[in-house]
Amino acid sequence: xxxxxxxxELxxxxxELPYRLVATDLDGTLLRPDHTVSARxxxxxxxxxxxxxxxxxxxxRTVPVARxxxxxxxxxxxxxxxxxxQLYHAGEHRLLTSVTLDRQVALLALEKIEAEIGPLSLAxxxxxxxxxxxxxxxxxxxxEGMPLVPxxxxxxxxxxxxxxxxxxxxxxxxxxxADAARTAAGGLVGVTMAGTGLVELLPLGLxxxxxxxxxxxRLGMTADDAxxxxxxxxxxxxxxxxxxxxxxxxxxRDLKAVADEITASNAxxxxxxxxxxxxxxARR
Numbered sequence: 001x002x003x004x005x006x007x008x009e010l011x012x013x014x015x016e017l018p019y020r021l022v023a024t025d026l027d028g029t030l031l032r033p034d035h036t037v038s039a040r041x042x043x044x045x046x047x048x049x050x051x052x053x054x055x056x057x058x059x060x061r062t063v064p065v066a067r068x069x070x071x072x073x074x075x076x077x078x079x080x081x082x083x084x085x086q087l088y089h090a091g092e093h094r095l096l097t098s099v100t101l102d103r104q105v106a107l108l109a110l111e112k113i114e115a116e117i118g119p120l121s122l123a124x125x126x127x128x129x130x131x132x133x134x135x136x137x138x139x140x141x142x143x144e145g146m147p148l149v150p151x152x153x154x155x156x157x158x159x160x161x162x163x164x165x166x167x168x169x170x171x172x173x174x175x176x177x178a179d180a181a182r183t184a185a186g187g188l189v190g191v192t193m194a195g196t197g198l199v200e201l202l203p204l205g206l207x208x209x210x211x212x213x214x215x216x217x218r219l220g221m222t223a224d225d226a227x228x229x230x231x232x233x234x235x236x237x238x239x240x241x242x243x244x245x246x247x248x249x250x251x252x253r254d255l256k257a258v259a260d261e262i263t264a265s266n267a268x269x270x271x272x273x274x275x276x277x278x279x280x281x282a283r284r
Contacts, residue, residue: 022275023238029230045271066079083207086098189202227244
């Protein structure tokens with residue numbers, strides 16, 4: 001699987017390409033339900049990059065949680081991780097930029113949310129290439145690949161810089177929890193839903209779009225060059241940024257509502273279906 005790296009010199013006749021930048025989410029989008037990428041999708045991405053386009057992974061996973069997947073894919077380019085907080089050079093295993101969540105602001109946000117809806121179960125992603133995910137009592141942590149460390153003393157949560165917080169509620173579902181958190185603390189932190197059981201608190205204003213725009217600038221590209229694929233509400237800002245936005249058939253209803261196009265599911269090679277249409281060399 002060959003991907004363009006962080007360079008302004010992209011091979012191929014870029015003036016003839018429908019899009020010079022292909023941005024894909026990982027979970028529920030590029031990855032099938034078994035967390036693999038099909039041969040068809042690999043071939044379609046390889047054809048697009050061979051034609052001169054750049055492929056950028058844009059994921060809610062922080063670098064430590066995404067790195068093993070990128071390595072398994074043989075991915076060598078830029079990856080936007082942590083909902084836009086981290087720009088990672090996969091080929092060099094190097095963190096280029098990182099934004100952390102102000103811990104005092106995060107604590108105040110939690111106090112405001114809990115004042116409205118009651119106690120939350122918490123987890124936190126520590127910053128850095130090897131940052132662990134700390135999780136407290138009651139937090140349902142069943143997400144593959146996370147470097148998990150349990151905590152019992154709340155002070156541990158704030159002892160080191162963090163990229164984001166994960167919150168869960170004993171009674172509220174993900175959509176209701178995200179709405180409640182946004183209402184209570186949306187002026188302090190960003191609130192997004194990245195998947196089942198993954199309601200996250202982020203630095204205010206940080207989104208996948210901010211991270212992707214930074215990566216695109218490094219490649220000498222703009223939003224007009226980009227097609228984006230995703231499946232969850234955390235992809236909405238990226239959809240608003242890219243020229244063309246494609247939701248998977250398995251996508252959350254809120255993302256489908258703002259998509260330009262809906263393709264097949266991640267289990268049915270939805271990315272390949274679109275790329276094969278746009279890049280003739282990708283057709284099987």
